[in-house]
Amino acid sequence: MRWVALTAVAPVAWGTTYFVTHEYLPADSPLYGAALRALPAGLVLLALCRRLPRGAWWGRAALLGLLNVSVFFVLVYAASQLLPTSVASTVMAAAPLTMMLIAWPLVSERPGRAHLAGAAIGLGGVCLMLFTGAAGAGLPGVLASAAAMLVSSFGHILTKRWNAGTDVLASTAWQLTAGGLILLPVAAAVEGAPPTLSPRALLAFAYVALIATALAFAAWFTGLRHLPAATVGLIGLLNPATGVLLGTAVAGETLTGRQLCGLLLVSVGVVLGRPGRARRRDGDRPGPGPAPAAGPRENPRRTPQSLM
Helix, strand or coil, X not given: CHHHHHHHHHHHHHHHHHHHHHHHCCCCCHHHHHHHHHHHHHHHHHHHHCCCCCCCHHHHHHHHHHHHHHHHHHHHHHHHHHCCXXXXXXXXXXXXXXXXXXXXXXXXXXXXXXHHHHHHHHHHHHHHHHXXXXXXCCHHHHHHHHHHHHHHHHHHHHHHHHCCCCCHHXXXXXXXXXXXXXXXXXXXXHHCCCCCCCHHHHHHHHHXXXXXXXXXXXXXXXXXXXXXXXXXXXXXXHHHHHHHHHHHHCCCCCCCHHHHHHHHHHHHHHHHCCHHHHHHHCCCCCCCCCCCCCCCCCCCCCCCHHHC
């Protein structure tokens, strides 16, 4: 459970970025906003690990940085400015089911019944929370948030596949640094000069870079190494839950009865997908006697946990 607790740091921190971005960061500079979030975080982690990529990791870092950082951060920044905090965060709750489906062919992790049930219930909760007729839930913002979910899910599973035998802190630093370096020239070409930042905006960027990026991504990728992708994806449901609660408690957004029911379903989805329950639901409880010695006819079932 310590890996579950550590992994949960990431979606909780990410759930706060919607509010911070919406309230304190410049709305007309998504490219610079993404670059100023990624590059400082990557350089801090790079200074801590003091390791550069080797061999194939130069190309991998560039690709993962493009998916997990450059494209993802720009889409999240845009969604945070176009949507209310609660709506922007709830769209991302479709990520568990997406991660399960991608992890099956890429890392040979077949989702269990409990994981699929948790994802379906959580997605149902998302629908209740999202499709309530709330003002500000425009199509461009919803599309940006959905695209961010798809891009990051694919990038995270690729990271899980390639991270075996590689230091998690180092690979996270390489991705964030590469993503930030990709964004800077694009931001300069598209948005011109960097925006002028107030002291509040500087503090907000410091928070999203150090806490919601450097710390959160290191915790998330560590969880992906030690837990099945299906379990990690369901832990990610804490992202929309945090966004909704923060949006109502701090931003003054209205939480309807349907959204409360949706939040409850999201919580049920997280509980269903926790590792111990997933094993029991899939029939992997140990038998009463000692296990027989391995022989040539042995053919054990491969659950998502046994693949780690």
